[in-house]
Amino acid sequence: MKKYIICSFCGILVLxxxxxxxxxxxxxSTTSKAESDAQIAVVATEDTVKSSAxxxxxxxxxxxxxxxxxxxxxxxxxxxxxxxxxxEKLDDYMQNLSISDLEDGLxxxxxxxxxxxxxxxxxxxxxxEDFNKxxxxxxxxxxxxxxxxxxxxxxxxxxxINSLPADVAADVISGMEVKDEKTLYDFLENYxx
Numbered sequence: 132m133k134k135y136i137i138c139s140f141c142g143i144l145v146l147x148x149x150x151x152x153x154x155x156x157x158x159x160s161t162t163s164k165a166e167s168d169a170q171i172a173v174v175a176t177e178d179t180v181k182s183s184a185x186x187x188x189x190x191x192x193x194x195x196x197x198x199x200x201x202x203x204x205x206x207x208x209x210x211x212x213x214x215x216x217x218x219e220k221l222d223d224y225m226q227n228l229s230i231s232d233l234e235d236g237l238x239x240x241x242x243x244x245x246x247x248x249x250x251x252x253x254x255x256x257x258x259x260e261d262f263n264k265x266x267x268x269x270x271x272x273x274x275x276x277x278x279x280x281x282x283x284x285x286x287x288x289x290x291x292i293n294s295l296p297a298d299v300a301a302d303v304i305s306g307m308e309v310k311d312e313k314t315l316y317d318f319l320e321n322y323x324x
Contacts, residue, residue, distance in 0.1 A: 178213050178214065178247065179211050179212060179213055179247060180205065180209050180210055180211060180212050180217070180247060180250060181210075181247045181248060182205065182210055183248070184205050184209075184210075184246075184247060184248050184249055184250060185202060185205070185248065185249045185250070186202065186203045186204065186205045186206070186209070186249075186250050186251075186252070187200060187201070187202050187203075187244075187249065187250070187251040187252070188200070188201055188202075188203055188251075188252050188253075188254065189243065189251065189252065189253040189254070190253075190254050190256065191253060191254070191255045191256070192256050192257075192258070193238070193255055193256065193257040194256075194257055194258055205250070208220065209250065214242070214245045217242055217245060217250060218242055221240045221241070221242060221252070224240055225237075225239070225240050228280065230278045230279070230280060230283060233278070233279050233280055234264060234279065235256050235258065236256045236257045236258040236259050237254060237255070237256055238255050238256065238257045239253075239254075239255040240252065240253070240254050240255075241253045241255070264278070264279055264309065264310065264311055264312070264315075265277065265278065265279065265285060265308070265309040265310075265311075265312075265315050266278070266279060266281050266306060266307070266308055266309070267303055267306070267307040267308075267309060267315075267318070268281075268303060268304075268306045268307070269292055269303055269304050270287075272291060272292055273287070273288055273289060273290055273291055273292065274288045274290040274292070274303060274319075274322075275287055275288065276288065276309075276315065276319075279308075281306075288319060288323075289323075290319070290322050290323060292304070294322060295322055299322070
């Protein structure tokens with residue numbers, strides 16, 4: 132009988148301990164998960180650009196070491212972005228430069244400072260003395276003039292490749308860079324029929 136009472140008592144004690152342990156584990160994980168979600172929400176709110184944030188754009192000319200700074204309104208594309216999101220936008224911008232940025236010699240676009248209330252960006256330019264504004268190449272048997280990005284068409288022409296001297300035709304086929312509008316129009320006038 133004593134064995135029965137001791138075994139029953141031990142069994143009840145083990146079951147009680149298991150119940151208490153599982154209860155604490157479940158209630159503890161629920162509380163910590165809720166706290167964890169709250170912390171994630173706070174971090175996400177704190178680390179994103181607010182609609183009231185200031186945007187400061189600094190322009191640095193590496194050729195003469197001059198800097199200009201201006202404050203702009205925050206564009207909608209930056210609102211709600213994290214630091215990583217802004218960096219991705221800047222990288223995309225550099226991958227798809229505008230013609231004017233190419234002409235001006237933009238070499239980098241960097242994030243200098245980031246907070247939810249203020250973002251500071253820096254555009255670094257190094258104008259190239261030997262920059263060629265236009266690019267002439269063959270397209271569908273005729274000369275096509277592109278901007279320096281070699282993608283954006285400046286002008287289609289009716290100048291047939293067969294009407295050009297052999298050396299000029301070879302240059303056009305391999306792609307010919309032209310410095311400015313005067314040189315471009317001189318070239319086009321020479322070979323227009």
